[in-house]
Amino acid sequence: MHASQSTTTRREEIRAALSDIAAPSLALVPIGVLFGAVATAEGLSAAETMLMSGFVFAGGAQFAAIEIWADPVPVAAIVFSTLLINLRHVLMSASLAPRTGAFATWQRIVGFHFLADETWALAERRAAAARLTPTYYFTMIALFFPTWLVTISTGAVLGARIGDPQTYGADFAFPALFIALIAALWKGPATGVVVAASAVAAACAAWLFGPPWHVPAGAVAGIAAAALAWRPDPLKERET
Structure with missing residues (x-):
């Protein structure tokens, strides 16, 4: 009976993960x-x-590197730009780590290598509703990561034959995806304050200094706004 229940639970985790990661x-x-x-x-x-x-498996950093790619390759500029952009992974890992109590050490190491904005957001949402399990997390990765590689290889092979991506609205894919992630994590007015602070700071940094400074500026402003907007939950305090 216990084995059957365990198998059923695992299948439910797989179905839930595939359902959640399908749209991203x-x-x-x-x-x-x-x-x-x-x-x-x-x-x-x-x-x-x-x-x-x-x-690398970091879309934003990869696009930033390609934008300044030249011959000879500006190694220092690429390293600095991608480092700034990927600093958000430190914050995402720190946020998600306390939710990975069911993970073995090697699962955390491997899992965080494949951490992306989308999988982080969905894992956070899952952890808020149920226990985050390796089955759920790695099922997401099993679909998300190969999709990234297959689509990139398709673009690399087709190359110039694709034409102007703006014709198909592909240039809006990134913003649309992040709007959906924000909506999934929305928890009321406090979330709006954090999003607004991050957006304003990122826009100002992009205008004043240019990329990639807008990424860490938005992250720092969002963290500061979250700290200022945070209020203790009276229901949870009563429970403890």
């Missing part, structure tokens, strides 16, 4: 195709584009 994976398609096409247009081979995507 679909939204990832135009982004991946676009990146593959842009990367090959900048001189990377399809194999190099795939290796970069497999080892």
Whole structure:
């Protein structure tokens, strides 16, 4: 009986994870195709584009690196830009780590390597409603990560034949995806304050200093706003 219940629970976790990650994976398609096409247009081979995507797996940082790609490669500029953009992964990992009590150490290490904005947001939402399990988390990755690689390889092979991505609205894929993630994590007016502070700070930094400074500026402003807007939950205090 216990084994049967365990199997049923695992299947439910898999179904829930696939249901949750399906829409973000679909939204990832135009982004991946676009990146593959842009990367090959900048001189990377399809194999190099795939290796970069497999080892880095950070869409925002990859796009930033491609934007300043040149011959010779400006290594220092690329490292600095991608470091600033990926600093948010430190914050996401710190936020998600307390929810991974069911994970073994190696599962945390491997899982956080594949951490993305989408999987982080869905894992946080899952942890708020139920226990976050390795089955749920790695099922998301099992669909999300291959989707990224397959779509990038498609873009790299098709290259210039894709045409102007704005024609298909692919340039709005990133903003649309993040709007959906914010909506999924919405918890009332306090969330609005955090989002507004982060957006204003990011916009000001982009205007004053240019990318990639808007990413850490938005993150810092969002954290500060969250700290100022936080109020203790009286119901939870009574329970404790």
